[in-house]
Amino acid sequence: MxxxxxxxxxxxxxxxxxxxxxxxxxxxxxxxxxxxxxxxxxxxxxxxxxxxxxxxxxxxxxxxxxxxxxxxxxxxxxxxxxxxxxxxxxxxxxxxxxxxxxxxxxxxxxxxxxxxxxxxxxxxxxxxxxxxxxxxxxxxxxxxxxxxxxxxxxxxxxNPDTDHSVTFSSTYIRSCVDAGDMTAAAEALGRPHRVEGVVVRGDGRGRELGYPTANLAPPMYSAVPADGVYAARFRVLGAGSKVGEVVPGETYQAAVSVGTNPTFSGRARTIEAFVLDTDADLYGQHVAVDFVHRIRGMVKFNSIDELIDAIADDVKKTRDILA
Structure with missing residues (x-):
């Protein structure tokens, strides 16, 4: 082309x-x-x-x-x-x-x-x-x-010609993404909504909790879903050498957190992807996250143990949703 x-x-x-x-x-x-x-x-x-x-x-x-x-x-x-x-x-x-x-x-x-x-x-x-x-x-x-x-x-x-008709438009899809309704967004797009970006260094807290994450820095103006935890598909874009267990172009399951990490009183809004079944260091890679389903909203937990239990449940639900 x-x-x-x-x-x-x-x-x-x-x-x-x-x-x-x-x-x-x-x-x-x-x-x-x-x-x-x-x-x-x-x-x-x-x-x-x-x-x-x-x-x-x-x-x-x-x-x-x-x-x-x-x-x-x-x-x-x-x-x-x-x-x-x-x-x-x-x-x-x-x-x-x-x-x-x-x-x-x-x-x-x-x-x-x-x-x-x-x-x-x-x-x-x-x-x-x-x-x-x-x-x-x-x-x-x-x-x-x-x-x-x-x-x-x-x-x-x-639902044309009904009181519940919806026209598929970019404005409508943005409203779905903003609300975290990835099912409706995918219905209008014809595929899951994707956010791309480069993996940047985070604060390393995910690794300390046992769930190392790839922290995504998307381009300016990207339509990022509402705060919460999502089941998603993850891939390293482009053709390149293998990164740990991750092969560029292949798709992997991921539990993705979008928000400010309220348990740790965070302020910056981040996109953190825990890629299942790998702990490869993806720093500097250009990656894509396809958001499939919102598992829950963002929650401030009372303790680190509560947070770890919730993440374990998020991972289980991600596997079930994407199976």
Whole structure:
């Protein structure tokens, strides 16, 4: 899969293509529907499928300081898009200048001049251009003018046409993650919610308790689940040499604590993963934690013995949940 940073990287002899546009944070089931439609049309027409996303998140540019929690890193988005059949992953730097484009300028400069879009696939609630003035109808009108077709994909959710209908969106998934509801988050994502990061040195307290942990430092703005203890799957990312008993790319069970360690009057919020059946020193490794189920909330215990008993129970429940 080709990866472009901005349209300057589009080859001069680039032909026509099918483009799907969006932030794609989460690459959730709604996004998967867009990607599936784009790749299907591209295959039918014998054209490459291009996914256009934006970085930083448009909200951060339009309202500085209000960046929403990020469900997926750009690298993870590209990985998932490639698995779904996308040929080109194009990241557009979102700047105040880009935000000021009129719908017409956006369509002409982004879609026509360099990408030569033959078909554009968007969600039925898609908006674009300055102050989100452009709608799907606007895009269709511009497509007639500039020579590209438009496919608007219906939003995906559960319990449609009922009082309990839910539309799968990044906003909805963030609310699930923030509440610690990893089951609902996974239902909307189509897979467990993942937090990536580098393992950093902690205070060593887990090892003293008999449960050494890998302390995760995620990227800024990562969507970290609510405080509590979770059953999760853990892996070292990338291709590298074996780290103790841990093989990069393979999945391991883990009991993960998110919170401030109230038993020890902690203040800093941490993500600590006790990887089952290994005591490998994972310091410096780039790892991923896939949160499967919340076992309990964060509790301040009256004694170290109570805490150790609770951790033992957390580990047992983790094994049962992930068996």
């Amino acid at each position: 080709l990866r472009w940073r901005g349209l300057e990287e589009v080859p001069a002899d680039w032909g026509r293509c099918v483009v799907t546009i969006g932030v794609f944070d989460g690459v959730h089931r709604g996004h998967a529907q867009l990607i599936e439609t784009a790749t299907r049309i591209a295959k039918q027409r014998g054209l490459p499928a291009v996914l256009m996303t934006f970085d930083p998140h448009p909200v951060e540019v339009l309202r500085p300081g209000s960046h929403p929690p990020q469900l997926t890193t750009l690298a993870r988005r590209a990985e998932l898009a490639e698995e779904m059949g996308i040929d080109v992953f194009c990241v557009m730097p979102f700047t105040p200048a880009l935000a000021s484009y009129s719908p017409k300028d956006f369509a002409h400069q982004m879609l026509v001049e360099r990408l030569h879009a033959a078909e554009v696939v968007v969600g039925e609630n898609f908006t674009f251009g300055k102050k989100a003035a452009g709608t799907v109808d606007t895009l269709r009108q511009l497509g007639e003018r500039f020579g590209f077709g438009v496919e608007a994909v219906k939003l995906v959710g559960e």
